[in-house]
Amino acid sequence: xxxxxxxxxxxxxxxxxxxxxxxxxxxxxxxxxxxxxxxxxxxxxxxxxxxxxxxxxxxxxxxxxxxxxxxxxxxxxxxxxxxxxxxxxxxxxxxxxxxxxxxxxxxxxxxxxxxxxxxxxxxxxxxxxxxxxxxxxxxxxxxxxxxxxxxxxxxxxxxxxxxxxxxxxxxxxxxxxxxxxxxx
Amino acid sequence: xxxxxxxxxxxxxxxxxxxxxxxxxxxxxxxxxxxxxxxxxxxxxxxxxxxxxxxxxxxxxxxxxxxxxxxxxxxxxxxxxxxxxxxxxxxxxxxxxxxxxxxxxxxxxxxxxxxxxxxxxxxxxxxxxxxxxxxxxxxxxxxxxxxxxxxxxxxxxxxxxxxxxxxxxxxxxxxxxxxxxxxx
Numbered sequence: 001x002x003x004x005x006x007x008x009x010x011x012x013x014x015x016x017x018x019x020x021x022x023x024x025x026x027x028x029x030x031x032x033x034x035x036x037x038x039x040x041x042x043x044x045x046x047x048x049x050x051x052x053x054x055x056x057x058x059x060x061x062x063x064x065x066x067x068x069x070x071x072x073x074x075x076x077x078x079x080x081x082x083x084x085x086x087x088x089x090x091x092x093x094x095x096x097x098x099x100x101x102x103x104x105x106x107x108x109x110x111x112x113x114x115x116x117x118x119x120x121x122x123x124x125x126x127x128x129x130x131x132x133x134x135x136x137x138x139x140x141x142x143x144x145x146x147x148x149x150x151x152x153x154x155x156x157x158x159x160x161x162x163x164x165x166x167x168x169x170x171x172x173x174x175x176x177x178x179x180x181x182x183x184x
Numbered sequence: 185x186x187x188x189x190x191x192x193x194x195x196x197x198x199x200x201x202x203x204x205x206x207x208x209x210x211x212x213x214x215x216x217x218x219x220x221x222x223x224x225x226x227x228x229x230x231x232x233x234x235x236x237x238x239x240x241x242x243x244x245x246x247x248x249x250x251x252x253x254x255x256x257x258x259x260x261x262x263x264x265x266x267x268x269x270x271x272x273x274x275x276x277x278x279x280x281x282x283x284x285x286x287x288x289x290x291x292x293x294x295x296x297x298x299x300x301x302x303x304x305x306x307x308x309x310x311x312x313x314x315x316x317x318x319x320x321x322x323x324x325x326x327x328x329x330x331x332x333x334x335x336x337x338x339x340x341x342x343x344x345x346x347x348x349x350x351x352x353x354x355x356x357x358x359x360x361x362x363x364x365x366x367x368x
Binding site for chain 1: 201202203205206207208226227228229230231232237239240241265268269272275276316318319322323325327341344345346347348349350351352353354355356357358359360361362363364365367368
């Protein structure tokens with residue numbers, strides 16, 4: 001798959017919610033002890049503006065589980081629809097012997113804080129450090145603190161993909177604006 | 185606001201994720217000790233298929249906080265774009281003396297399990313019981329178990345609204361299908 005690479009810029013961490021709160025499918029990258037992995041993940045939520053906290057479920061069944069738990073780091077990368085086949089391919093490929101980056105033609109960049117690779121074919125990447133592991137044992141639920149946010153200035157309204165199960169995705173469509181006063 | 189009421193049917197709990205995983209804005213209803221409230225909520229994630237678990241942040245700053253914590257119940261109602269002005273109105277109205285149901289013309293129905301009212305102007309409603317309160321104190325994060333799922337057979341592809349902050353919503357748009365094999 002040949003897709004464009006975005007030139008992302010560091011943006012204030014408070015802007016993280018703009019990209020994750022709508023609920024897009026995310027590619028989670030991780031690295032630990034010479035291994036690296038990438039997985040598709042849809043079970044995430046913003047939890048706080050400052051610090052910028054994001055909670056997500058990464059199941060033990062995923063090859064990435066040991067890497068994110070061991071390294072206590074990950075990167076949340078947000079793809080657009082142009083990467084949908086990669087998102088699905090990664091979501092349906094398992095096995096620690098497969099280099100999913102090579103198989104799916106994913107370029108990588110180094111982060112500033114974490115060792116997990118960033119994906120420049122995604123319009124946004126969020127470097128994360130583990131903030132709270134209390135619910136990992138029971139729910140595989142990790143609370144992350146976003147420590148660097150990288151976002152491409154374009155597109156202004158990304159066509160993110162939102163998973164509905166059973167192979168069905170919805171693409172972010174029309175933009176509607178409303179006055180919310182002083183609220184974020 | 186005069187909007188249609190949906191005739192929702194009870195569906196298997198496993199179908200909850202189909203409606204919440206894409207990340208729509210949700211109206212949370214609650215009732216406790218003779219009081220009731222409705223709030224707009226965007227910070228939620230699916231956490232498990234069976235039992236059907238959903239985690240969400242309900243801030244202490246919300247009038248609903250005491251009601252959901254006290255009753256240990258709530259209903260997650262999923263609106264379409266036709267209710268956007270109600271979603272924004274509720275999200276920007278505060279005060280325990282305001283009956284938000286009356287102010288925003290919300291009809292209500294009784295649930296089968298919980299005492300919080302269901303909203304038939306939403307195409308789907310999920311009755312929830314508190315499953316885990318361990319992260320409430322630190323993050324206002326509630327883990328709910330969905331105990332009844334009510335979904336209208338139409339529309340098949342609801343036009344949910346997804347909040348991006350600063351008054352900007354994206355409407356669920358194009359549907360894309362991919363083969364995901366035996367995966368859910």
